[in-house]
Amino acid sequence: MPSPAPFSRYEFLIAWRYLRARRSEGGVSVMTWISLIGIALGVMALIATLAVRAGFRTEFVDTILGANAHSSVYMAPTSFTNDLTGETYTQSGRIEDYDALAARIADIPGVTRANALVRGQVMVTSGDRSNVAEVYGVTPEALEAIPRITDPETSAGNIADFPEGIAIGEGIARELAVGIGDTVRLISPNGARTAMGTTPRVSSFEVTYIFSAGRYDIDRTRIYMPFTEAQSYFNREGAADEIEVYVAEPERVETLTPALLQAAGQGALVWNWKDASSSFLSALDIEDDVMFVILSVLVLIAAMNITSGLVMLVKNKGRDIGILRTMGLTEGAVLRVFFLCGAFTGILGTLAGVVLGVALALNVENIMSLLNAATAGGAWQAEVRGIYKLPAELRAWDVGRAVALSLVLSFLVTLFPARRAARMSPVEALRYE
Known part of the structure; x- marks a missing residue:
């Protein structure tokens, strides 16, 4: 058996x-x-x-990919001497042909879009309140393409009014106690350069849009300004600081670095979102x-x-x-x-x-x-x-x-x-x- x-x-x-x-x-x-x-x-x-x-x-x-570029192309810093004062300055590399460079980068397979950016640091004030902020100078079309910034459920105001003023994070708006239609002052230490040195630049802007990117550090430090206005405010006439690059597969963004460097030419550097948040x-x-x-x-x-x-x-x-x-x-x-x-x-x-x-x-x-x-x-x-x-x-x-x-x-x-x-x-x- x-x-x-x-x-x-x-x-x-x-x-x-x-x-x-x-x-x-x-x-x-x-x-x-x-x-x-x-x-x-x-x-x-x-x-x-x-x-x-x-x-x-x-x-x-x-929150990183929804409010920031997947990769950025910029030029190596350069030094120059002021002929009037003899002082030597070091500034970030300027991109003169930013429209042509953005077009070349956008043609790279895997890149969905690319746009020029002007960036600078300012002090923003309203009444007796103040805060430190980072200004991003972008075109209205580029701003509307950022998903976390344009989310109607977490924003206030009409993004179509952005060219008439600035867009600020809700953290800045809360700390300065401002809303849509209020005016804030931006103070930049790198203003006009004269024979007496560099004088701060102070300008007033209307708040036309308030956004929430879902990140506390972004909402309390970021301001968006129209691109041409930012060029004038930060002495970038005819130039941009970097090219923002958005790709179809953000998790594989590093594979596009060689192509970006080739399109940008000599002296170009690439910094992607993984580099910024690697630690x-x-x-x-x-x-x-x-x-x-x-x-x-x-x-x-x-x-x-x-x-x-x-x-x-x-x-x-x-x-x-x-x-x-x-x-x-x-x-x-x-x-x-x-x-x-x-x-x-x-x-x-x-x-x-x-x-x-x-x-x-x-x-x-x-x-x-x-x-x-x-x-x-x-x-x-x-x-x-x-x-x-x-x-x-x-x-x-x-x-x-x-x-x-x-x-x-x-x-x-x-x-x-x-x-x-x-x-x-x-x-x-x-x-x-």
Whole structure:
């Protein structure tokens, strides 16, 4: 008569019977519940943490790509001497043929658009309030193409009025207590150069548009000014500071660097969004790995409870093991029975953890809103985190590796007590019965 196939129906029935046994019958139901709950909480924490980390990175990158150029082309700094004063100045490289250069760059495969930019630092004031800001001189068409700036749900005013004034971040507007139609003064230290030196330039501008880029540091420091006005204000007549480049695949922007340098010619430099945020993105990747390892240890600790429960179960079921062995149950069958006992606990705990983790990840923003309300905004501070909300992004890869980790650990820790049960001698098991 052929022997039954591994993991036959009777092995599942015996394992399930042992798991459901009352403590008075030699079962360890309490220990099983402790193991199951521990694994469920560990998997829940792992999935929720990975989802929050993924959401944070996605939101951070989205705010970068949604409010900044994917790459910038500029010229190396140059030095010159003022003939009147004899003073030597170092200034950023000027791009004289910016329209032609932008057209050449836009023709590169993979580049979606390119536009000239004038950039400068100013002090912006209104009444007795002041703030430091960075001015971006762009054309109205270029401004309208920036998704985070033109979002109607987070902006105020009509972007069509931009040529008549300036656009400022909501952080600047809040700190200066200004709104649409109000006037602010911009003070630039690099104004007109005369025989007496450089005099600051002070000009007044009407606020025609207020935007929110989703980043605290951008909203409180950035101002957009019409391109021709910026050229005049920053002494850039007939020139631009850099060419902003937008590409179809921002995550592969570095592959276009050689083509950009070739199109720009000698003396050109390229700086992309990954270069600007490389240290922060690297820190996020390291934190992701560290958090996964730490939470994996928590899942392992929870899974070790399965070992404790099975050791007790094997001890309590010694008589049953002896009887089953004398009835013809092989060592392999006994091993599989107790392996299934631990596997059931691991599988059920993992499934419960997935449900709880997904539910927690989907409601992170609501939970953070409640915490912020309870702590008067102390739970999430935008000025520290950089972004205004804590999103979560559930990825199949993250859920899959959390499930795989939990199941592998649960199965591995089950092998030792199951092997011990399989090697138990029927004579020894029944000696004192």
